Amino acid sequence: MKTFMDKDFMLQNEVAKRLYHDYAAKQPIIDYHCHLNPQEIYEDKRFGNLAEIWLYGDHYKWRAMRANGIEEALVTGGPGVEDYDRFLAWARTVPETLGNPLYHWSHLELRRYFGIEETINEANAPIIWEKANAVLRSESFSVRRLIREQQVKVICTTDDPTDTLEYHLGIQGIEDFDCLVLPSFRPDKGLEIRRETFLPWVRKLEASSGMSVGTYEAFLAALDSRIDFFAKVGCKVSDHALDQVLYAETSLEEASAIYAKAMDGEPLTLEDERKYKTYTLIHLGEAYSKLGWTMQLHIHASRNNNSRMFKLLGPDTGYDSIHDGELAYPLTKLLDAIDAKAGLPRTILYSLNPKDYEVLGTVMGSFQGGGVPGKIQLGSAWWFNDTKDGMLEQLNVLANFGLLSRFVGMLTDSRSFLSYPRHEYFRRILCNMLGEWVERGEAPDDRELLGGMVENICYGNAKRYFGF
Numbered sequence: 001m002k003t004f005m006d007k008d009f010m011l012q013n014e015v016a017k018r019l020y021h022d023y024a025a026k027q028p029i030i031d032y033h034c035h036l037n038p039q040e041i042y043e044d045k046r047f048g049n050l051a052e053i054w055l056y057g058d059h060y061k062w063r064a065m066r067a068n069g070i071e072e073a074l075v076t077g078g079p080g081v082e083d084y085d086r087f088l089a090w091a092r093t094v095p096e097t098l099g100n101p102l103y104h105w106s107h108l109e110l111r112r113y114f115g116i117e118e119t120i121n122e123a124n125a126p127i128i129w130e131k132a133n134a135v136l137r138s139e140s141f142s143v144r145r146l147i148r149e150q151q152v153k154v155i156c157t158t159d160d161p162t163d164t165l166e167y168h169l170g171i172q173g174i175e176d177f178d179c180l181v182l183p184s185f186r187p188d189k190g191l192e193i194r195r196e197t198f199l200p201w202v203r204k205l206e207a208s209s210g211m212s213v214g215t216y217e218a219f220l221a222a223l224d225s226r227i228d229f230f231a232k233v234g235c236k237v238s239d240h241a242l243d244q245v246l247y248a249e250t251s252l253e254e255a256s257a258i259y260a261k262a263m264d265g266e267p268l269t270l271e272d273e274r275k276y277k278t279y280t281l282i283h284l285g286e287a288y289s290k291l292g293w294t295m296q297l298h299i300h301a302s303r304n305n306n307s308r309m310f311k312l313l314g315p316d317t318g319y320d321s322i323h324d325g326e327l328a329y330p331l332t333k334l335l336d337a338i339d340a341k342a343g344l345p346r347t348i349l350y351s352l353n354p355k356d357y358e359v360l361g362t363v364m365g366s367f368q369g370g371g372v373p374g375k376i377q378l379g380s381a382w383w384f385n386d387t388k389d390g391m392l393e394q395l396n397v398l399a400n401f402g403l404l405s406r407f408v409g410m411l412t413d414s415r416s417f418l419s420y421p422r423h424e425y426f427r428r429i430l431c432n433m434l435g436e437w438v439e440r441g442e443a444p445d446d447r448e449l450l451g452g453m454v455e456n457i458c459y460g461n462a463k464r465y466f467g468f
């Protein structure tokens, strides 16, 4: 019987062990999509205790705690609730998460950052709390030190077009920090024309660009000016949440009239939204293509389902789920329209719904080319799918429908600085899958072929693909 989480964790054969230890483990990390706060990197934040760094923003853990019957005050905090109380509630929950990646991630994080090998449970909570906090209090434990020690070479945060990017600019001036911290252009609030956030956001765009937004064409010009600003700060990636993929044939005149209705506070129909989003996304896709940026499309999330808790806690607090909806038709039409305008940019297609993988795996093939290896990517197993089974499913679909060897690999998509072991988790799963192919005689035991593939998927492909 294998020891829990030893050096060969999740590596079930000799080829897998060799591929991981000799190739994957040595590769630096490019985390091209996450939700880390650039201000905390710039200020080199230190953390007061394990609850602060582990529980303050991680809605993955919050969901598990709620499912375990932990009262909300101990999940997201409340009057009179001490940090240790929250940590103890999490320590009580971890044993119940066995089978969920949180069990593996939590133990990996204690090992990798704190050298703690105790099993997480209520009995061990005091010693874990004491040991981890002693490390957190040490002079060397800061955000930038964490990033450096994990060999993270690129971080792409998720940023609103109206953001000043002051901290990204500030980080560029830090001499002894060799990690690129780049913004990602995420204009969701400028696309959601039927939401109450739209008009206030347009005013923010007007202020941040210093440009008029009185007409739709002026709005697009203001957006373009923010794209240019982001590019000057080093941005190479855009990102869109397409909770539903909408497409409708339209024109500048129609989109302009819809924008004018929105600016006058008039109600819009779903058809209006389809047309507005279509024209705006085509415009943005053309801009991304001209800049050589990568366009990420995050499809089929159902967000903030619990309206009662949304009012209390806001977005990204663990009340989301997998959405479904029409995909093949609107997505192929949208991608084709962008491609016809200026050639599709490098595009990564993520879906939160694994039933979409085969559709995405074949849609990819309709738009490859331009001399760019892996130009269109099937995005890594996202959010609820970044489990062992979910990662294997995405890797197998990509291998069956496209070129696994050209995959740009894993990302953390996290708000926590302790999440880089998710890359290790992915790398171990990838190496074990390839090792199993060799063990079954389905792949040659060719060190150069397999080792090179592993190094590329872990790091090399992303470095070349994004142009970091």
Ligand SMILES: O=C(O)[C@@H](O)[C@H](O)[C@H](O)C(=O)CO
Pocket (backbone or CB within 6 Å): 035, 241, 298, 316, 383, 412, 413, 414, 415
């Ligand atoms: O980028 C997104 O929209 C999602 O990843 C979302 O931010 C979610 O809260 C998340 O981070 C899941 O890992």
